[in-house]
Amino acid sequence: MELKAYTPDEVAKIFQISKHTVYELIKRGELQAFKVGNKMRIEHEEIERYKESMIAPARKPAAQGTQAAEPKQIHARLAGSHDFLVEHLVKETSATLGMQIQPTYIGSLEGLMMLYRNQADIAAMHLLDPASQEYNLPFINQLFVYETISVMRLASREQGFIVAKGNPKGIRGFEDLARKDIRFINRQKGSGTRFLLDSKLLAGGISPADINGYENEEWTHLSTASHISRGSADVAFGIRSAASHLGLDFIPVAKEQFDLVFRWTDDNREMLGKLASFLQSEEFKQSLSDLEGYDISELGTMIYEITQPEESTNV
Template sequence: MKRNIYLSKLTLEEAQEKFDKALTDLRINQPLKGEIVSTENSLKRVTAEPIFAKISSPHYQAAAMDGVVVRARDTYGASESSPLKLRINKDFYFINTGNPIPFGFDAVIKIEDINPVNKEICYGELKKENINELIRGEEDEGIEEIMIFSPVVPGQHIRNIGEDIVANQLLIPVNHLIRPVDIGALLSGGIEHLLVRQKPKVAVIPTGNELIQLGEKIVPGKIIEYNSKMIKGLISEWGGEAKVYEIVKDIPGDLKNVLLEATIENDIIVVIAGSSAGSKDFTAEIVKDIGEVLVHGVAIIPGKPTILGIVNKTPLIGLPGYSVSTIISAEQFLKPLIFKRLNLPISKKRKKVNARMAYQVVSRLGNEEFLRVRLGDIAGKIMAYPLPRGSGVITSLVEADGIVRIPSLKEGLDFEEEVYVELYKDMDTIMNNIIVTGSHDLILDILRNELQDNFSNYRLVSFNVGSMGGLIALKQNRTHLATAHLLDPESGEYNFPYLKRVIPQKELVVVNLAYREQGMIVKKGNPKNIKELRDLTREDIKFINRQKGSGTRVLLDYLLKKKGINPLNIRGYSREEYTHLMVASTVAEGNADVGLGIFSAARVFGLDFIPIAKERYDIIIPKDYYHSLKIQRLLNIIRSDEFKKKALSLGGYDLSQSGTVIKNE
């Protein structure tokens, strides 16, 4: 099939309005009819009619406290100087919370306020804490009289009929989203069943020859299908009911048949993938053939290839195949439609917070960009850290604290520019983020997990920008901590010479995290027989490098210079990756023969490792933060046996000095 071109590229608002108007004209976005459900199973359902109480609550006069029930008039005149004596079964009865009030009685005295009188107990000798033990069940029989020292008023500690709910009063209005407290009120008002909106039924149809189910054999060119599971979860969260269809291969006739079948039993159709401009992206053509395409192309990133249409009077949304695009597009088009069918307000927006950009961001004109960010409180200022922006990087949504919308007519965001962040998480969680910027290492993942396991309110948020990038972040006050392993060629010392040059004005504390092995990562069995750095200059060797400013790159350049090796003679010296894992992955995939990295990264991919240096990997902490509770707790984790045990299991580490403050000699 020929490649598609976008039929249109409307702004987000234009696309939403056009879709809504077309559905409204056909009356296929109206609130759904009601169905009867039990009150106990009505959580998160939407009422389809007002609910009125059948009974009052309480429906009888009831004691609000444990104690004795009396006639208020019998207590008048009681005082400290002139106490009154009341007799059981005549002037008072013992009563428990919730018991009916006997006819003719109108007040309750709390159990802790009574003063028993009998031949065994003299007034003044009984402590209050013993009264509850004495007056319980059959033990009440030992008390025949009580003394009172103050009068009570009618109605004291009594719940009157209808105090909470009066029969026939409105409990819950129509179009109300039922919460746990609502269920309590409904049951208390005698409501056993109620009429709620039917859940919108949504067909979720994943498409593509490349898709396989988890558990099937993974080979190059095949992708585990998970978008439908995410969308199913969102549909459930938004109040709908999803039916996920089997994966439809790239056969136009098959997709057409599935779409027509789906219109019979569903209120909304969602097609995943096939909406872009590839030769096998034919969803738009099929929808056009059997229905109407209203929109093909929306000026948002991610989510541009979105399709909006109608088939057999059923709304259809074609979501892009990349996972982040799938989610963003679903939130903008599917969620409002589900809410409308439930007759819930769709204007509800996430909470927002003001923040300042921690890095400059360049954006393309003509598209509104949904930028995923992490947030951190740095010296009382909320900083926003951009996450990877690829449409297929689902982890950017997993990690995100919120979204920054970059307007379509803006070319990007400047460093420290003020922005509004739509929050995914609450501010209490965000304020406890610990931002660490700098050199990458696998033990940071272990540290992150151990911190959260021991202190669930803290999150370690790391940004792998290289050792020098970490120092610059410290200098610009946009991180709590930096990680670095910068070797100074002249002194042979790690980190301190760079601290003096880059941020001499800051008081810093340097804490060792690990000593680790750096070396050449090669394929299992070392098929190219690489033995030393000089082998990197061989014509048959392809190298993968780390980025400029990383400690690994500094180490490599130092060793090359020491051995008199010209970097220009190394094939791939200019190819860069930002983490040890990506270097190892590049070698594992055969896109490079060798790269420089740490032993633990080689081990993850089952690669061989040729050690060439042992280096010091430190955490650098501004003194202003060093004594804070969250940093001290982080350091306690670093010094713990459990952390060291798990880190050592990765291999290639010496943790004998882990957690030790390093002094500049």
């Protein structure tokens, strides 16, 4: 499930066109892109798909008085936390369902707010409520009252310390983050990982001001872990699978719940119904690999719903 992605500048060089043309293709929906923070990225598979579309054989002319039907593309907007399983879901729905999911990886909290503002159809989240020690549902209940909402379990994930092979700095717990010889790399504000980290620091009486690098932020687990891989930081807080991807060591701290939140509307009901059924299928489950650090035993389980009297989720 490794993600290979390019910047608009790199795509422009591949096709020998201007960067502005690349942005125009993205704007028109001809080239699918996703955001990591405020940076645009295009997957390698999407570049290959676009190449194929450019060399596809021309259609036969339509008979006089008729118009050739254009294939209908279905788009779902997903916003929230970055995860390797979400990346995999985006690829599989495109290949299997012909459905294009447009992801925006901006963190759990911002993703939920985009869903609330009806700027997304699905939110990907893993937010720990410090008061109840419950994941996701306390935040959902605060925001959604009159909307039809379903919450589906994607996986449980292991969060912990990502360190260099052999753990040369001897990291054991959160108190080590405040050591003078330790360089830390953080996740951005609003991410579920940042929520969990700050909750643990508060419980341990550790001030962020005492952590060297607390203010240095990255937007994905892999980019955070890459700092450890190249030696620009000694420790990060993130998921086991990111450490595994780069051959790093991992010290487990907590298990968290990673959920997908569907907001059902008249416009997206059929699309979300198909997506939910696909997530619950054996076909999708069997497509998963490299699952170190994940527990998918509850994959596809609807754990919570808010259904308005006049509406039905049809799941």
